[in-house]
Amino acid sequence: MNRFGPALRRTARELDLPPPLRDAILLELAADLEAAYLDQRRRGRDEEEAARRAEEMILGSSEVVRRLARLHADSWRGWSDDVGTRLSRGGGLVLLAVAVVPMLLAAARVAISELVHAPASPLIWLLSAVGATIATLVGLEGARLVRGRWSSGNRPTLLLLSAVAPALGLLALALGLRSVAIALASESAEVSSVALLAERVGRDAALFAVGLLLGISGALSWFVLRSRASVLAAREADALLSDGSAPELGTRSGAIPLMRRRRA
Amino acid sequence: MTQPFDSQSLGRRLNELLALSLLRSGPRHGYQVAVEVEERSGGFFTFRHGTLYPILHRLEKDGLIAGAWSDPEEGRARKEYALTQAGRTYLGEAILQWDALVERLAPFLSDEATDEQVRAGAA
Numbered sequence: 001m002n003r004f005g006p007a008l009r010r011t012a013r014e015l016d017l018p019p020p021l022r023d024a025i026l027l028e029l030a031a032d033l034e035a036a037y038l039d040q041r042r043r044g045r046d047e048e049e050a051a052r053r054a055e056e057m058i059l060g061s062s063e064v065v066r067r068l069a070r071l072h073a074d075s076w077r078g079w080s081d082d083v084g085t086r087l088s089r090g091g092g093l094v095l096l097a098v099a100v101v102p103m104l105l106a107a108a109r110v111a112i113s114e115l116v117h118a119p120a121s122p123l124i125w126l127l128s129a130v131g132a133t134i135a136t137l138v139g140l141e142g143a144r145l146v147r148g149r150w151s152s153g154n155r156p157t158l159l160l161l162s163a164v165a166p167a168l169g170l171l172a173l174a175l176g177l178r179s180v181a182i183a184l185a186s187e188s189a190e191v192s193s194v195a196l197l198a199e200r201v202g203r204d205a206a207l208f209a210v211g212l213l214l215g216i217s218g219a220l221s222w223f224v225l226r227s228r229a230s231v232l233a234a235r236e237a238d239a240l241l242s243d244g245s246a247p248e249l250g251t252r253s254g255a256i257p258l259m260r261r262r263r264a
Numbered sequence: 265m266t267q268p269f270d271s272q273s274l275g276r277r278l279n280e281l282l283a284l285s286l287l288r289s290g291p292r293h294g295y296q297v298a299v300e301v302e303e304r305s306g307g308f309f310t311f312r313h314g315t316l317y318p319i320l321h322r323l324e325k326d327g328l329i330a331g332a333w334s335d336p337e338e339g340r341a342r343k344e345y346a347l348t349q350a351g352r353t354y355l356g357e358a359i360l361q362w363d364a365l366v367e368r369l370a371p372f373l374s375d376e377a378t379d380e381q382v383r384a385g386a387a
Contacts, residue, residue, distance in 0.1 A: 024343075029317070031342040032295040039299065057298060060314025067318045071325065151333030151341035236340075 002240055004033045007055050009241050014065040020230045021072050023237035030240050033058045096224050103217040104135055107210045123172040130165050134218045141225045150232035155222055162218030169211015176204030279319050284355045291346035320345055328354050
């Protein structure tokens with residue numbers, strides 16, 4: 001049984017916040033309580049005294065807890081995490097499979113086609129690298145979450161790349177249109193070259209579409225992964241607050257380990 | 265001309281200064297901040313009863329520090345705080361303000377007649 005369970009339950013009751021925000025605060029306090037307890041034990045105190053001192057240092061009076069709650073009360077993140085958590089429980093992984101993977105595959109198909117057939121724009125290389133990185137990060141973060149590691153790893157980078165991809169696509173389109181406009185304005189423009197220029201515009205538009213697809217899929221992935229992390233954090237927080245009468249968590253289908261085992 | 269000092273926020277700003285200056289040398293989690301403040305001040309400054317966490321969370325909300333969850337191989341993930349660039353700038357200004365505070369306070373504390381009364385009372 002969690003030795004700090006009763007104290008954490010008291011704190012949880014006073015933290016009047018949406019569950020994801022409340023859980024994040026409780027997990028932080030729980031981790032620091034354990035650190036404080038172990039530190040006090042190292043200083044020679046017995047278990048009871050070490051636990052008392054840890055609670056005295058880390059856990060606050062009702063006024064302090066209310067102050068903490070007021071600080072986060074207007075946070076938009078609580079709302080978005082709450083929505084995200086519901087979405088994740090309902091079918092975030094389905095969304096990944098049905099929407100994100102096909103978008104990534106479509107983007108890859110266009111990019112590979114461009115690379116194979118003499119790229120119209122050098123930006124295709126950069127866009128391909130961004131796309132490959134997005135796909136890799138989605139895979140890595142997904143694997144981390146399956147192992148129960150909900151703490152943020154590369155999710156901020158994933159979000160950043162999701163913004164970069166459409167920007168690159170737009171840049172490729174803009175540069176391509178500029179080249180076409182210059183070519184058309186030249187006095188030696190012929191009918192056949194106009195056809196070639198039109199094809200060029202089409203290919204640049206395809207690059208823009210690739211950038212857009214990568215951006216949308218990256219952003220959706222970020223949202224789903226973050227929501228899934230919130231669900232895992234919520235389970236860990238629930239375990240902290242459990243009074244020991246609830247069944248052992250982690251035995252549900254998909255047995256996600258909630259805590260890494262300490263070395264003996 | 266130096267801005268007038270808001271004495272009502274003295275306690276809050278002292279706590280901010282302690283936390284921010286400690287984070288200057290590297291990221292730490294909440295308990296580490298509390299322990300190091302106490303140890304480095306010889307017990308003069310202490311954070312008890314969870315009073316540190318509203319301070320850290322407000323600093324994070326203001327963008328002066330950034331919290332990130334660690335990813336240990338074993339044990340719980342822990343939230344560590346690191347000073348941001350905005351935090352470094354704010355800390356630099358806060359240190360200057362504290363220097364000005366000490367300088368402006370000195371004339372009030374070094375009155376000779378008062379010193380003798382204090383000594384007589386302490387004897």
